[in-house]
Amino acid sequence: MNVLSLPAGYRRIGGVDLVRDRRAMLAVNLAALLLMALLFVLGIFWVPLSLRFRSGMGALVEGILLLGAAALYMVLHELVHGVLMRRYSGARPRYGFNGLYAYAGSDAYFDKHSYRIIALAPVVLWGLVLLLLNLLLPRSWFWLVYLIQILNLSGAAGDLYVCFLLHRLPADLLVQDTGVAMSFFAAES
Structure with missing residues (x-):
């Protein structure tokens, strides 16, 4: 059940705010950094960095290409969230960047199954x-593409964290994701 307004008999039972909750923000960002480091080391075993380094204009062009690819990836990642939010609710999502996170948000309420798909689809697809x-x-x-893959996997730490939390919440749960803050609602007993 995906709805645009909270059904009668539902109340807020919790949530996640990765901007205001410093503890959650630090935990998610630490997990992302650890995953980033692990993936970087694994990449070195696959294709050594010594095969990658260039100097002069080649390095500058590659650096610009990497920054452009990373920016494009972030837009595409959030676009996948937004497309699925719209598909499941019919409501137009909103997009933004708060200085720490790029986000897609909606005022709709999504059931657990739909929200898991919304949360995990970008990391799986990309x-x-x-x-x-x-x-x-x-x-x-290799390294240009793999660095974007590292961004993909480590950047999904917040999505993975929220999905982990959903696992322990009631089956009738509704999730409202306004961007970087998620609220959880369940039927009153």
């Missing part, structure tokens, strides 16, 4: 796309 690119493109492109 993870597969980036994996295929890494397998199909020449080895010289």
Whole structure:
């Protein structure tokens, strides 16, 4: 059940605010950094960095390309969230960036199943796309694509954290995700 207004008999039972809750924000960001470091080390075993370093204009062009690809990835990641929010609720999502997180948000209320799909679809979709690119493109492109994959997987730490929390919440749960804050609602007993 995905709805635009909270049904009668539902009350707020909790939530996550990754901007105001410093403890949750630090935990999620620490997990993201640890995952980033682990993936970086694994990448070094796959394609050594010594094959990657360039100097001069080549390095500058690659740096600009990496920054552009990272920005494009963040937009596409949030777009997947937003497209699914709209598909499940019919309501137009809103997009933004608060200085720490890019986000897609909605005033709609999503059931657990729908929200899990909304939360995890970008990391799965782009993870597969980036994996295929890494397998199909020449080895010289590995680090450019793999660094975006690291951004994909580590950047999904907040989505994974919320999905972990959902696992322990009631089956009739509704989630409202306004961007970087999620509120959880359940039927009163």
